[in-house]
Amino acid sequence: xxxxxxxxxISVGNELLIGKxxxxxxxxxxxxxxxxxxxxxxxxxxxxxxxxxxxxxxEVLLRKPRYIITTGGLGPTYDDITLEGxxxxxxxxxxxxxxxxxxxxxxxxxxxxxxxxxxIKMAKMPEGAEPLPNPVGTAPAAKxxxxxxxIYALPGVPREMEAIFNETISRDVSRxxxxxxxxxxxxxxxxxESALAPLIGRVKELYPNTYIKSHxxxxxxxxxxxxxxxxxxxxxxxxxxxVQEAAEKLTRLIEDAYGNVVxxxxxxxx
Amino acid sequence: xxxxxxxxxISVGNELLIGKxxxxxxxxxxxxxxxxxxxxxxxxxxxxxxxxxxxxxxEVLLRKPRYIITTGGLGPTYDDITLEGxxxxxxxxxxxxxxxxxxxxxxxxxxxxxxxxxxIKMAKMPEGAEPLPNPVGTAPAAKxxxxxxxIYALPGVPREMEAIFNETISRDVSRxxxxxxxxxxxxxxxxxESALAPLIGRVKELYPNTYIKSHxxxxxxxxxxxxxxxxxxxxxxxxxxxVQEAAEKLTRLIEDAYGNVVxxxxxxxx
Numbered sequence: 001x002x003x004x005x006x007x008x009x010i011s012v013g014n015e016l017l018i019g020k021x022x023x024x025x026x027x028x029x030x031x032x033x034x035x036x037x038x039x040x041x042x043x044x045x046x047x048x049x050x051x052x053x054x055x056x057x058x059e060v061l062l063r064k065p066r067y068i069i070t071t072g073g074l075g076p077t078y079d080d081i082t083l084e085g086x087x088x089x090x091x092x093x094x095x096x097x098x099x100x101x102x103x104x105x106x107x108x109x110x111x112x113x114x115x116x117x118x119x120i121k122m123a124k125m126p127e128g129a130e131p132l133p134n135p136v137g138t139a140p141a142a143k144x145x146x147x148x149x150x151i152y153a154l155p156g157v158p159r160e161m162e163a164i165f166n167e168t169i170s171r172d173v174s175r176x177x178x179x180x181x182x183x184x185x186x187x188x189x190x191x192x193e194s195a196l197a198p199l200i201g202r203v204k205e206l207y208p209n210t211y212i213k214s215h216x217x218x219x220x221x222x223x224x225x226x227x228x229x230x231x232x233x234x235x236x237x238x239x240x241x242x243v244q245e246a247a248e249k250l251t252r253l254i255e256d257a258y259g260n261v262v263x264x265x266x267x268x269x270x
Numbered sequence: 271x272x273x274x275x276x277x278x279x280i281s282v283g284n285e286l287l288i289g290k291x292x293x294x295x296x297x298x299x300x301x302x303x304x305x306x307x308x309x310x311x312x313x314x315x316x317x318x319x320x321x322x323x324x325x326x327x328x329e330v331l332l333r334k335p336r337y338i339i340t341t342g343g344l345g346p347t348y349d350d351i352t353l354e355g356x357x358x359x360x361x362x363x364x365x366x367x368x369x370x371x372x373x374x375x376x377x378x379x380x381x382x383x384x385x386x387x388x389x390i391k392m393a394k395m396p397e398g399a400e401p402l403p404n405p406v407g408t409a410p411a412a413k414x415x416x417x418x419x420x421i422y423a424l425p426g427v428p429r430e431m432e433a434i435f436n437e438t439i440s441r442d443v444s445r446x447x448x449x450x451x452x453x454x455x456x457x458x459x460x461x462x463e464s465a466l467a468p469l470i471g472r473v474k475e476l477y478p479n480t481y482i483k484s485h486x487x488x489x490x491x492x493x494x495x496x497x498x499x500x501x502x503x504x505x506x507x508x509x510x511x512x513v514q515e516a517a518e519k520l521t522r523l524i525e526d527a528y529g530n531v532v533x534x535x536x537x538x539x540x
Binding site for chain 1: 284291293298300303311313317322326329346383386389408
């Protein structure tokens, strides 16, 4: 592939729209995908509403990302309707998936519990979906393909979502993506962000393929700015060189203007 | 009003799409808006890209929410382009807003610094925008109206975003949603802001639904701090009680520590 793989994340859940839950699932996925060389183009949060979910998925499909990952709404309760929303957006019926039913049945059998109607519901998926095992919970995930887009529907419980991503999706993605990421952060003390802006602009022009972003960390009057760099390349050595050269150039520009105020952060952080 | 007011939040920033920053701004806003009786329908995260920002805003406008709140991208750096993206979506030119320029000029004058091109950029807004003061930072926020939708563009730095929401937007919203706001300001002389901070912290813990913010007003050597309180409730009496009890508690704590240095301001000012 010559172009970078793209992804959109759709987070489903009223709890996100009333501010009860912070969307750490999206940032966790975004970080993992970035490290795997995928560009996350957009994150959308919608409520537990069939029309909201299906219209959001339809809109995202029009932008033709390589991947869509949804989180939330796969459980046994009446408002867990993500797969129904996906079925509607894909124009497929929602049917009982035999393989998914077998996954659910085994989970409850192991716990010595019955298969109720609510539990069977977790095995209803859009026609043609491939169920993905949930190593730490009961609701299977689902993988669907529409044209050039691969859609993964993951549960909203963070440890379940993370386990399924780590054990299934990350392998699919890294197989497709040959990209490696290099990262680096500088810490600049006693220079304001607005004073750094033109220097960062000059380095950005010299290194257009290196992402550079300043993050103010200090308080007013005591400026502390962290400057984060990353670059992607198939060749890890090239990615490393891109961030290192850009950081060295910026360090020289800042020190020429303001003296010895730049240090390298051990752990890149934003 | 018979129907519930609606809002969509648009968070702008590559740092959110690479998972380096968790979108706590969106959940903070969602929680505050929910408390004020507003239904948050969707949260969208887009990168620092002119086409992404403007197409996202255009899509949201088609859904006709009462409010759109954007966060991020108001600063002095080359990739702070939210207002340019809004101008494009609104079909307005991006122009130097004189009132905004005056806000920016005063901030840097106070710090004894020059108005550079990067700083003047923060005063460029879509034609017809109303700048909103940023009480704790340099980039003004902006308010725009298109048809039935009111758009607020806020900075991405959480404490700036929160202060502008609390001191300006929450009043607009509560007026429309039938919530009443109660406000009150105290003036404290001859005690430094840093000495007041732990006392304010204790009162905030006791009154989590009352917003409390100190604003230094004096000159160096002669500290004069105004402390602003507000609270929202459908029942005006409850809102009044929330600010009065918090202000009385803080007055007692300050006077126990520093003597008779607190007075009530006739006109609450932020």
